[in-house]
Amino acid sequence: MAKILAVDDSASMRGMVAYTLRGAGHEVTEAENGQLALDAANGAAFDLVLADVNMPVMDGISMVRELRTRPSYKGVPILMLTTESHTDKKMEGKAAGATGWLVKPFDPEQLLATVKRVLG
Amino acid sequence: MTHPANPVASDAETAATQYLTVNLASEEYAIDILAVREIRGWTPVTRIPQAPHYVLGVLNLRGAIVPVLDLRLRFGLQREEYSATTVTVVVTVAGRLFGVVVDAVSDVLDVQADGVRPVPDMGTAVDTEYLKGLTSVDERMVLLLDVDKLLQPQDAQMLEAALPAVTEVKAVA
Amino acid sequence: MSSTGGLAQFQQVFIEESLEGLDTMESSLLALDDGGDGELVHTIFRAAHSIKGGAATFGFPEMASFTHEAESLLDEVRGGKRAIDKPIVELLLRSVDCLRGMFDRARAGQPLNDATSDDVRGELAAMMGRAAPAAAVQGRRAGDQAEAWIIRFHPHAGMLAGGNDPLRLIRELAGLGELAVEADLSRLPALAKLDPSECHMGWSIELKAPVRREDIKAVFDWVEDECDLAIEPKPSAVVTPAAPPAPANIAEAAARGTREANADSGSVRVSIDKIDGMINLVGELVITQAMLDTFREEFDPSRLALLQHGLTQLARHARELQESVMGIRMLPIASVFNRFPRLVRDLSQKLGKQVKLELHGEQTELDKTVLEKIGDPMVHLVRNAIDHGLETPQKRRAAGKSDMGTLKLDAYHRGGNIVVEVSDDGAGLNRGAIVGKAIERGLIRSGEGLSDEAVGELIFQPGFSTAEVTTDLSGRGVGMDVVRRNVSDLGGTVTIRSKPGQGSVFTITLPLTLAIIDGLTAAVGQERYIVPLVSIVESVQLKPEALKTVVGGGELFRFRGEYLPVLRLHELFGCDGAKRAIEDGLVIVVEGDGSRVGLFVDGLVGQQQAVVKSLETNYRRVQGVSGATILADGSVALITDIAGLVRLHGRRKAA
Numbered sequence: 001m002a003k004i005l006a007v008d009d010s011a012s013m014r015g016m017v018a019y020t021l022r023g024a025g026h027e028v029t030e031a032e033n034g035q036l037a038l039d040a041a042n043g044a045a046f047d048l049v050l051a052d053v054n055m056p057v058m059d060g061i062s063m064v065r066e067l068r069t070r071p072s073y074k075g076v077p078i079l080m081l082t083t084e085s086h087t088d089k090k091m092e093g094k095a096a097g098a099t100g101w102l103v104k105p106f107d108p109e110q111l112l113a114t115v116k117r118v119l120g
Numbered sequence: 121m122t123h124p125a126n127p128v129a130s131d132a133e134t135a136a137t138q139y140l141t142v143n144l145a146s147e148e149y150a151i152d153i154l155a156v157r158e159i160r161g162w163t164p165v166t167r168i169p170q171a172p173h174y175v176l177g178v179l180n181l182r183g184a185i186v187p188v189l190d191l192r193l194r195f196g197l198q199r200e201e202y203s204a205t206t207v208t209v210v211v212t213v214a215g216r217l218f219g220v221v222v223d224a225v226s227d228v229l230d231v232q233a234d235g236v237r238p239v240p241d242m243g244t245a246v247d248t249e250y251l252k253g254l255t256s257v258d259e260r261m262v263l264l265l266d267v268d269k270l271l272q273p274q275d276a277q278m279l280e281a282a283l284p285a286v287t288e289v290k291a292v293a
Numbered sequence: 294m295s296s297t298g299g300l301a302q303f304q305q306v307f308i309e310e311s312l313e314g315l316d317t318m319e320s321s322l323l324a325l326d327d328g329g330d331g332e333l334v335h336t337i338f339r340a341a342h343s344i345k346g347g348a349a350t351f352g353f354p355e356m357a358s359f360t361h362e363a364e365s366l367l368d369e370v371r372g373g374k375r376a377i378d379k380p381i382v383e384l385l386l387r388s389v390d391c392l393r394g395m396f397d398r399a400r401a402g403q404p405l406n407d408a409t410s411d412d413v414r415g416e417l418a419a420m421m422g423r424a425a426p427a428a429a430v431q432g433r434r435a436g437d438q439a440e441a442w443i444i445r446f447h448p449h450a451g452m453l454a455g456g457n458d459p460l461r462l463i464r465e466l467a468g469l470g471e472l473a474v475e476a477d478l479s480r481l482p483a484l485a486k487l488d489p490s491e492c493h494m495g496w497s498i499e500l501k502a503p504v505r506r507e508d509i510k511a512v513f514d515w516v517e518d519e520c521d522l523a524i525e526p527k528p529s530a531v532v533t534p535a536a537p538p539a540p541a542n543i544a545e546a547a548a549r550g551t552r553e554a555n556a557d558s559g560s561v562r563v564s565i566d567k568i569d570g571m572i573n574l575v576g577e578l579v580i581t582q583a584m585l586d587t588f589r590e591e592f593d594p595s596r597l598a599l600l601q602h603g604l605t606q607l608a609r610h611a612r613e614l615q616e617s618v619m620g621i622r623m624l625p626i627a628s629v630f631n632r633f634p635r636l637v638r639d640l641s642q643k644l645g646k647q648v649k650l651e652l653h654g655e656q657t658e659l660d661k662t663v664l665e666k667i668g669d670p671m672v673h674l675v676r677n678a679i680d681h682g683l684e685t686p687q688k689r690r691a692a693g694k695s696d697m698g699t700l701k702l703d704a705y706h707r708g709g710n711i712v713v714e715v716s717d718d719g720a721g722l723n724r725g726a727i728v729g730k731a732i733e734r735g736l737i738r739s740g741e742g743l744s745d746e747a748v749g750e751l752i753f754q755p756g757f758s759t760a761e762v763t764t765d766l767s768g769r770g771v772g773m774d775v776v777r778r779n780v781s782d783l784g785g786t787v788t789i790r791s792k793p794g795q796g797s798v799f800t801i802t803l804p805l806t807l808a809i810i811d812g813l814t815a816a817v818g819q820e821r822y823i824v825p826l827v828s829i830v831e832s833v834q835l836k837p838e839a840l841k842t843v844v845g846g847g848e849l850f851r852f853r854g855e856y857l858p859v860l861r862l863h864e865l866f867g868c869d870g871a872k873r874a875i876e877d878g879l880v881i882v883v884e885g886d887g888s889r890v891g892l893f894v895d896g897l898v899g900q901q902q903a904v905v906k907s908l909e910t911n912y913r914r915v916q917g918v919s920g921a922t923i924l925a926d927g928s929v930a931l932i933t934d935i936a937g938l939v940r941l942h943g944r945r946k947a948a
Contacts, residue, residue, distance in 0.1 A: 169931075
């Protein structure tokens with residue numbers, strides 16, 4: 001099972017994501033914002049990063065950009081958790097180096113399906 | 121010396137209720153065993169001010185503050201010196217715990233519903249208000265206590281009498 | 294939906310964090326109204342955005358759609374397409390109220406939308422220049438359809454770095470149907486120039502399955518801009534489009550509308566730091582305990598020092614753990630303070646006054662129970678300050694002050710207490726009016742010789758405001774006795790300082806927590822009572838001649854220039870065997886409900902921290918007693934309630 005970093009400032013969303021993934025047997029680390037996620041990523045090898053876009057301190061897009069500058073995070077799948085109305089955010093995320101996105105709202109099944117899609 | 125509340129008796133005795141019998145001034149009283157939480161030897165309690173005379177005080181039951189009343193005083197009987205057999209029966213009524221001091225505990229009885237007779241308004245030392253009925257066991261008369269009434273309703277009235285200020289409190293806008 | 298099983302807990306978390314988000318929106322909107330900067334718009338937008346995203350995920354589509362309207366409006370503001378103005382702030386504030394209502398109804402399991410929310414939603418849409426969108430589910434447009442497809446897929450060099458693996462995409466395609474894959478190596482560079490972290494290959498794929506073009510595009514949706522992609526129907530494989538997919542299941546949609554009622558869980562959100570700190574402490578406690586455990590096996594006197602050290606450690610850990618656990622219940626007062634910008638704004642507009650609200654010490658933490666109960670008394674004080682304290686701009690100008698009055702809320706720690714101050718720079722108490730009214734009410738005979746302090750005290754007296762003016766908000770000092778009683782129920786005190794023409798300061802002093810108090814143990818006969826340390830001023834031993842007996846006034850003694858009544862605890866509580874001669878015992882000068890009295894007891898036997906237990910759980914309230922605690926020997930001691938004792942004494946005297 002995979003090591004996953006879940007980044008969202010909303011405790012409910014982060015909790016739901018972590019709970020669902022743990023239920024599927026994954027090892028999940030949680031972070032409240034981009035900065036804390038970068039700290040968590042220091043010296044840890046994650047197989048997948050799930051990150052919200054709008055967060056205080058450091059948003060998801062800056063986080064992805066920063067993460068991609070680290071050699072060990074080249075090629076690691078990073079999915080943005082974004083909302084339907086913001087297609088521009090998807091593109092901005094992609095430009096920053098995100099692998100793909102998961103559109104909110106999503107339910108646990110959709111989340112697991114998407115994660116499976118990335119991790120195979 | 122906790123006394124676990126027994127689960128309801130077997131199917132054959134559908135209408136039977138188990139009672140704990142206690143002795144008080146040479147009479148035998150019965151308390152619904154489902155209300156009994158614990159039986160403990162008498163230990164001194166902390167007196168509380170403004171309490172009715174039959175409320176002896178409060179004791180510490182594993183962190184809970186539990187009032188204790190003397191059943192003899194509650195029934196207007198002569199107070200007896202406490203002895204080695206004096207016990208406090210801790211009962212729970214409507215989620216509230218309180219202790220009842222009796223002379224001794226004696227037995228556990230199975231009482232059939234059809235074996236309960238109403239209390240005639242005479243012949244007992246106790247106000248019939250606190251009794252649910254009476255039953256006979258081996259020629260002995262056993263009075264079934266209505267534990268729900270022991271701390272009520274007079275106490276509710278006394279509470280109001282003791283705290284006239286409380287009723288004046290108005291909510292803040 | 295996600296409201297089943299363990300996921301339901303996150304719905305609760307969502308509601309809590311959304312309510313916080315709404316508070317943030319409200320305070321930011323108010324700040325924006327006061328000419329705050331553009332960063333506020335981002336804050337508001339982010340809060341709305343989070344609520345929207347979560348609402349849909351946690352099964353509140355009505356809330357999601359409502360917030361979407363507000364968010365769209367905010368987005369235009371954020372994008373500079375629309376300038377923020379009063380009507381927009383007003384409308385957004387009302388939207389916040391609507392959403393609060395929706396969350397309340399969500400908790401109660403009621404339908405989320407009501408007439409007001411529908412109205413406001415309509416206004417939001419109208420503001421954007423369109424009608425409110427119908428809540429219809431849009432059917433997805435059916436894509437082209439074919440019996441088989443040819444897909445040419447050539448990733449750009451950088452695609453791998455973005456975490457997308459071409460092999461994964463091909464495997465995903467294989468999930469749609471049988472594939473025939475051909476690799477295109479035409480762009481492969483010479484080995485010397487090959488960068489293994491880049492992708493140089495391409496593929497031509499034949500998918501032998503009657504799927505829609507959309508389904509294939511969905512596989513590549515993340516890499517659209519990172520590859521050359523061509524999807525073409527295999528010649529002679531075109532079919533007519535199938536019927537659009539059935540609309541969303543109506544039964545399912547209806548099921549979402551009726552949720553289980555979510556009882557207010559009374560939960561506390563605790564920061565990870567606090568929990569980590571506690572876990573560390575428990576770890577240390579376990580280590581110490583293990584060390585002490587070795588003494589169980591054998592005790593060699595030479596290890597006495599080690600045992601003593603261990604016990605000292607244990608005591609320290611227990612104390613730290615206690616502090617740390619109590620800390621969980623401590624929350625910043627900001628959640629209470631945040632109610633006020635709105636209240637102040639609305640009230641000052643209504644009364645035609647200009648009020649600037651200043652908040653200080655919002656991060657001061659206090660016990661959750663205290664926090665929940667301090668709101669109402671504070672609302673009362675704030676209303677009172679705006680209503681009576683602060684003057685109209687005309688009057689202020691006439692008094693040589695600026696038009697804008699200042700109302701200040703401040704919270705800080707002092708000793709073992711929390712102090713909350715509500716101050717204004719208004720007119721101050723009107724001594725003449727108060728004295729006049731107090732005479733009229735029969736509280737005093739004349740105002741002569743009354744100190745300013747004593748005049749301030751008058752407004753807290755129960756008789757000061759009668760029932761006829763209690764309903765009238767414009768009566769001065771309305772319900773101040775109720776404020777005092779509420780604060781007193783929390784074990785606190787409230788006092789006022791006032792200077793004519795310069796304003797008033799109401800000071801609420803509260804204990805840090807209700808769960809544990811510091812107290813002195815007093816002996817009365819064989820009995821022990823706890824006197825809260827916070828109420829104690831001093832203890833004195835009196836000589837018989839220091840005691841004056843006043844007809845109808847009981848016993849008095851002189852303390853720092855004033856005469857204080859003596860309350861004999863043994864009399865009030867009916868204790869046997871207590872000392873009676875004043876010189877044999879001790880008089881503890883205590884303060885409660887704004888008055889000082891001397892509490893006569895046999896003596897003090899110690900100081901301790903008392904874990905407060907309720908008498909009411911199993912018994913009832915007892916006048917003069919705030920609760921009970923368990924002493925080291927396992928017995929119960931009652932905790933005295935000074936304010937209650939003063940009232941009890943007053944009644945005994947009157948009787």
